[in-house]
Amino acid sequence: MIAIHLFLTFCKFSLLCFGGGYMLIPLLTAEFVGEGKLLTVERFGNLVSISQLTPGPVGINTATFTGFLQGGFRGSLAATAGLVFPTLILAGLAISFINANKDKKWLQGILYGARLGAAGLIIFAVVIFARMSVLTGELQWGKVPQISITGILITAISFVLTAKFKWKTTWIILVSGAIGAVLVPLIG
Amino acid sequence: MMFKKLWLLFFTFAKISALVVGGGLAMLPVIEETFVRRKKLITQEELLDVIALCQMVPGIIAANSAVSIGMKIAGIAGAVAALTGAVLPSFLVILLIAWFFPGLSPENPYWLGAFAGIRAGVTGLIAVTAWKTARRTAVGTVEVLAIAAVVAAALWGVSPGIIIMVSIIGGMFWFFCSCKRIGKRLSGGEK
Known part of the structure; x- marks a missing residue:
């Protein structure tokens, strides 16, 4: 159940995120950081800097991290898959559209x-x-x-x-x- | 042949994800080196299309470029292969950290130094890519002025999505006003 919720939440983030992974940080803050929520401000700051100081896309790193904290291995898988799933559909459609109309x-x-x-x-x-x-x-x-x-x-x-x-x-x-x-x- | 292409897509994007620090546009030099120059699977112009597309389609840039380039080279299977490659290394690294070192704080000076070094190295790489792209794209006065305007707007703080949108509208207008001339000039620049 947590996994499905995480998947959908990160699908939503992906659709709201224009121009790269850094846009993700304010979205995550609103959802997961604060009193009574998953993360404290310090913990989240630490998480973001580890994401920036490990190789790979910052968006993937933070999604995997937050997913793990929320729901273990399955949580991290669900969050990461959610973050890239809409892109697979949208960018895939855009490219096939361009390919189909190349000569126009x-x-x-x-x-x-x-x-x-x-x-x-x-x-x-x-x-x-x-x-x-x-x-x-x-x-x-x-x-x-x-x-x-x-x-x-x-x-x-x-x-x-x-x-x-x-x-x-x-x-x-x-x-x-x-x-x-x-x-x-x-x-x- | 197909399998080879899928493996190349998976492996290249996995390599990028495992090595490159700085996200999105930092991946560009490796993509250009592998797919445009060495394997010649896409053209420089198609790579520019992908970059423009990444600014218009929502989602993180790394996933957008992996999907678009994979799709261009090997269809839907290519898109999935490239995307899996782009995601897997950082997923595993973060999983390892989250599982075994949950309290890790990144303050080791050598680690920080290595990352500062990679950022500087990437600056040099992107400068080379930018130089090559500019030489290919800026084929006439109008193009030079347009690119200069884009750089100025970006420095001014205009968001990349808006910039690409305005470029498309302006470019289309100019393209249809002087279609023949551009066609001639572009084919002249191809040589």
């Missing part, structure tokens, strides 16, 4: 605009990631931001190894993690 002129017009938007968002993603890795602390007008030497170093190494030496992304990620584990505790 109006769809080419839609995709022409959508691709330009997506290209811009990828460039924007560079800014977001640079803000999390190259800079440290909050950005504020009129204040020189703090720069992380290790962050700049690893970003540059990763860029050069990928663009110039065609290293595989898997190795780049492993090497970046290793350099970070050594240098960040030493020089920040």
Whole structure:
């Protein structure tokens, strides 16, 4: 019974969640956190940071965690399945719709605009990631931001190894993690 | 052949889920490397379609991109294979933590360092992907201006879903006003 309830709750979250897993956190807070509910604020904060500090999509991580706390193994399975089930249906339908109408002129017009938007968002993603890795602390007008030497170093190494030496992304990620584990505790 | 494709989808998304920190768009460089450059199963343009779609369809980005790319490459079985791959590693890791270390607090400095390192590495990877995408997409003045406007809007804080919606409307308008010219320019840019 708990499993079915969890599955449906996370289906609902998935449908309310536009633009990625971080949207999930306010939804979870409303449902599970507070007096008389499953989690205290501290416990939930801890859960979110573990989700961010383990590999994998933050949404999956938090769903698995909350599901487990609520209903053990079956709970975690139900919550995770609930979070991705609507996506399987909706994104699947959208793609088969696009494939079926590939040659229509109006769809080419839609995709022409959508691709330009997506290209811009990828460039924007560079800014977001640079803000999390190259800079440290909050950005504020009129204040020189703090720069992380290790962050700049690893970003540059990763860029050069990928663009110039065609290293595989898997190795780049492993090497970046290793350099970070050594240098960040030493020089920040 | 089919089985090989399904395994590739499962394995690639499992690898992404097990290695990549930072969610959604951080997966992009690995997807591009595997499916666009090495295996040539989808084109750069189709990958851009998937990214736009991820902003329009509800749900977490990782699941959206796994389903869309799996579906494109191998139909519904592909979508399920990719989605299972994207979910399984993080599901198992979190299950392990929740079961055996329920009080774990993530404050080990080496652990934090490794994650900061991966984030920086991903910054470099995404920069390369962005550079390549921009060179392929920004084939004319209008396209350069449109992309610049999108980046400015995103920096300003406009939500990605709205940005894609406006891009679609504006793009469609421009596409039908100057269809022939764009067609010519795009086919020129393909070479």
